[in-house]
Amino acid sequence: MxxxxxxxxxxxxxxxxxxxxxxxxxxxxxxxxxxxxxxxxxxxxxxxxxxxxxxxxxxxxPRRHFVGDTRNVIVAPADGTIVAVEEVMENEYLHEKRIQVSIFMTIFNVHANWFPVNGTVTHVSHQNGRFMAAYLPKSSTENERSTVVIKAENGQDILMRQIAGAMARRIVTYAEPGDECHIDEHMGFIKFGSRVDVFLPLDAEILVKLDDKTVGNMTQIARLRG
The missing domain is CATH 1.10.287 (Helix Hairpins)
Structure with a gap:
């Protein structure tokens, strides 16, 4: 809701x-x-x-407010299109297998990014890289990007990655380690075409599929197991 x-x-x-x-x-x-x-x-x-x-x-x-029970809910952190739902090895921080859900934003989408889950920010980092098209799979590991890890209320780590695209030249990340975060809050902004990846536990219930459209802070993309 x-x-x-x-x-x-x-x-x-x-x-x-x-x-x-x-x-x-x-x-x-x-x-x-x-x-x-x-x-x-x-x-x-x-x-x-x-x-x-x-x-x-x-x-x-747009000013958006998620209404309803947010416990164990993962919401889309951005407007766009689902371009990946797959099991991958996350090697930069978690060093374990995760389900990666990727949202590609065109220049016509809202480019504000929301926190995907309630919890506490435990890690924030920025990696320099290339500026290839953000819809390409390897952009997740080769493009310039910012990584934010959130300790969800159920104790699981949720990793969110902001990725620059071919036109994007600036990633803005507001999150700081130790911040308490809520899905109604802006986590950052990416300028002119980009992508956001969310790395979820393998036992998460995925609620979206390839080519689905998402609305930031509105579309539920997954549920965490209690």
Whole structure:
């Protein structure tokens, strides 16, 4: 169960949007004053408005609140499409087999990331890497990424990984070791196309399949065993 509230602009985009509209205003104003060509001016203005609205859409940040029993629930940490549900060996931190659930975000998705489970943050790290397409399987281990481990309320470790994509050049992670976290809270933000992986215990009940669409902080992707 969940509720969705009104939309706002994410704090990661406010400065970008301010300087972008300022720059577009200067460019359009200069073209209008110095070229005296209404066709060119109107065409550039139209393109500028469309471009600005696309960037504005990217930085939208819906206020969402999950309603219901959150005990042992794993919710989608991001909007997007399920591109992997498979058993893998997680070798960077857990060093054990896990079920990996991966969500790919296009530039048209909301790019805020939520905590997938209630608990306590026990580990946060950042790894430099490549910027290949985020939908590729090897992007999980070769791309630039941030790793967050949460000790869930049932005592199990849940690992979440933010992965940069071909266009993404900045991963923002708000989580800090020792933080108490809740699924309604933002864990971070990835700019311009990316992916989020969640590594779950092998006995978790998986509730999604390949190509399913997810809504961050709303879609239940798994349940932990009690």
């Amino acid at each position: 969940y509720t969705s509230m009104r939309m706002k602009i994410h704090r990661e985009g406010r400065n970008i949007l301010f300087f972008l509209i300022l720059g577009l205003a200067v460019v359009n104003g200069s073209i209008y004053v110095f070229f005296h060509n209404h066709f060119v001016s109107i065409s550039l203005l139209t393109i500028s408005v469309i471009f600005y609205l696309l960037v504005l859409n990217f930085f939208r940040s």
